[in-house]
Amino acid sequence: MSRPTRTATVAELKVLGHPLRWRILRLCLDQALTNQQVAHRLELSPATTLRHVRALVKAGFLEAEQVRTGARGALERPYRATGRTRGLVALDLDAAELVQQMDLALLSAHRAELAQAGPDAGRDIARGVLRLTEGSQAELRQRLGALLAEFESRDEPDGEPLSYLWSLAVRP
Template sequence: MAEQAAHESAPRPPTTPAQLRALTHPLSWRVLRLCLDEPWTNQQLADRLGVAPATLLRRVRALTEAGFLVAEAPRQGPHGAWERPYRATGRTWRLDFGPDDGEHLQAKVELAVLDAHRAELRENDPAAPQHVRRAVLRLDDDARAELTARLDALLDEFIARPDSGGTPVSILWSAAERKPAAADPLDVDISPEPSEAAD
């Protein structure tokens, strides 16, 4: 975990539009979440997430081309066939969105993250310990920057701690400025693709 924290704190160029497009569907985030703990093959991911292998393969290819997944050496599956596992690179820990280019990619990515987190909550054990808190704060620019920096630093601190072998805990930190509703709401389709099975 310390190596991941050091890697993620290093300066990086702004995330490209092509990379962001690979993250605009919740399925991408669910794939990345699984492949962060251990390498998964395309078939394993398709079975685990209940989607068609062809649909999953498109996501895996897009994430690999964007640098969010890396292919590992092929291995023999349980039936003797050679399979290629994929591992998440951790590059999504911090994304530099840069200026909006008119595609509203940041908003689309954020909605995809929320939807993926919701899917994880739905499939989680209802009796498992959970914590949720929602609040509305009135912040000026300096206070908002301070809040973001302090929360980022806290998460970085926990990531840098040695692996204690504890239970994985999914953390979602999202802050959205509340503005008057737009005349034309953002048209974002984060529903499953036609070939995907419902969660």
């Protein structure tokens, strides 16, 4: 089983080049949240998060749901991640700087999630060095992609939400 992929556009790379946007998408993946709720969870001002939410909506990565009545009777609009980042591959060599910016935004967002989880949060982390031919690299990507796709397809509603980051980089 392999994961379906699609190549990111330059416009998508620009939108996904900020770590806060990745964190917003992660928060809105399992439940629809209002801008106020996102701002509270990220400990940011609502104006700051609204700018990022609007960019994500415009690019189709977040979708506004029906307006609802909040706890205090005010109308509020929740947003939910569309899942369009799943299988997104940044391959545009003409936009190498944007690809790297998106990669670094992903790393920064993941780091922030680790920090926010606190010192008592359970973690599994590993770092190593491999020396592989292009063929072995392709095999590694395919096998890990298939394994991740298998676990993503399980969709266990009672499961604990986990964040993972898979990265393979050439050593300088």
